Amino acid sequence: MTIIITLYSIAVTVTVYLLSLKVTRKYPTPFTTPVFLSTVAIILILLVSHISYQNYQIAKDIMSYFLGPATVALAIPLYKNRTMMLKYLTPILFGMIVGSTVTISSAVILAKLLHLSQHVLAALTIKSITVPVASEVAKNIGANQVLVAGFVMITGMFGAMFGLKLLSLLNIHHPISRGLALGTISHGIGTGEAVKEGEIQGAISGVAMAFTAVLTSFIIPWFFR
Structure with missing residues (x-):
């Protein structure tokens, strides 16, 4: 059965x-x-x-x-466009660091303004990293894993639904910028949409997704010690 x-x-x-x-x-x-x-x-x-x-x-x-294999396959367009990536390396790194910092700080500010519990606050701070990493971080900071999974899915889905359209509305059309935004904020779900828009967008979104996950997993535990 x-x-x-x-x-x-x-x-x-x-x-x-x-x-x-x-x-x-x-x-x-x-x-x-x-x-x-x-x-x-x-x-x-x-x-x-x-x-x-x-x-x-x-x-x-x-x-x-x-x-797993699908994620690893993102390395192919990344390798093919490595020259462009190196050309924009500084703004890419700056964008990922700022983006990750803003996602964390905005979650903290929102939680404080709405007087949300510590469990909700902890779950919100890791809403922009992919579920497998978020689950591990949740264990370290004592966050509710059900809440974490829910916030991660909602964040990714919202980014996939409205991210590219919002970027177009703001007149942001450079493929590096568009991929960077989706990967940093909307992790794997946003990266899926970036891949559909273009090879460069998908490649940089995959890089941003990985970088954000690593950076957040190092930063967040320090706030909940």
Whole structure:
């Protein structure tokens, strides 16, 4: 029975995502962004099918395994565009450091203004790093891992839905800048959108995602000692 549910869950996930790609090409809006549309659709299908998250988790783990090779594959466009990356190395490093600092400080300020609990504050400070790293950091600072996963997913989804459109609205069109913004703020989900826009955007977004995760994992624990 478990094998059937796992295969069904994988089939549903892949099919829904492929259909969402077609929908977003025909009706391009933030709410037809594949990561948002497919997430909502899959949740509804699993609810109707009476499949719990625990049952779905096996399929999720299998599909997540392939994220490793996909992430490593980002090194290919990075290598191909290494000359441009070196040319803009200083602004890239500056942008990643400032971006990471702003995401952390804005979370702290928001939590203080709204008088949020320490658990919520801890979860908010690591909202812009990818889930695997965020989970490990959460253990070190005593953050609620459910909250952490929720904030990380919401942040990534919001960036994927509105990030590129907001950058265009602000007249930011340079591929380095666009990829840098998405990778720094919206981690892997934003990087997925950056890859779809262009090779350079995807490459720099992958670099920013990794740098932000490393920098945040070193900085955040010092605030919660």
